[in-house]
Amino acid sequence: MNSTTKDDELVLRDVLDRWKAAVDAHEPQEVARLFTEDAVFQGLHPYSVGRPGVAEYYASQPLGMTAAYRILETRRLAGDLVLGYLDAEFTFTDRAPVVVKISVLAKRLEDGWHLAHYQVSRLEQ
Template sequence: MNTTSTLTSLLDQWKTGIAAHDSAAVAKLFTDDAIFQGLRPYTIGPVGVAEYYESQPLGLTADYDLLETRQLSDDLVLGYLEVAFSFVDRPTVEVFLSIVARRNDTGWKLDHYQVSKLA
């Protein structure tokens, strides 16, 4: 398994869903019990993910650089990346993101998402 291509496939879908302001498409990338920590209090599962991205402004885009990957097991992959969230009307927000992807019977999905905004 190539951890980089596994995560890149998921992250490219995530990025596309964000740019299209399609919160349902983004939420489908997460497991039913995913821990999701954006820049607000955490939530569990796709419903919380959809609500988070639905509340984001139109025109939001995300560009990422995958910094590190680790294969934790046959069905778990960890990724650490730098993300630049760009807005139409305010400065870009740069964050670090840790993710864990889990393979289940429907393919790879995000099981953990943790944003850190380092000053």
């Protein structure tokens, strides 16, 4: 399929709602569990591969940071792979929000959907 579908949005919302909840609660280990063991992760710092890098990244985020997202596009690349493109905003208690675009690749494993790829782009306005 080459367009956004409700089924693909549901797949992404399932994993991204859990990601948001763990980010908002400042639970870096919970965030990391939402990723595959070999996930490629690119936040606003140098990239990492695997859950330890994801946990380290989110542990470094300030307390009180929260995330909001909106799915813009999805593509079903295979039965067990869904690509997503998102608008996201991270808000803080002591500074202006950070608005970014995020690309994710969700992969179905035996225990459900996980993020196999995550890349943030900060577009200059």
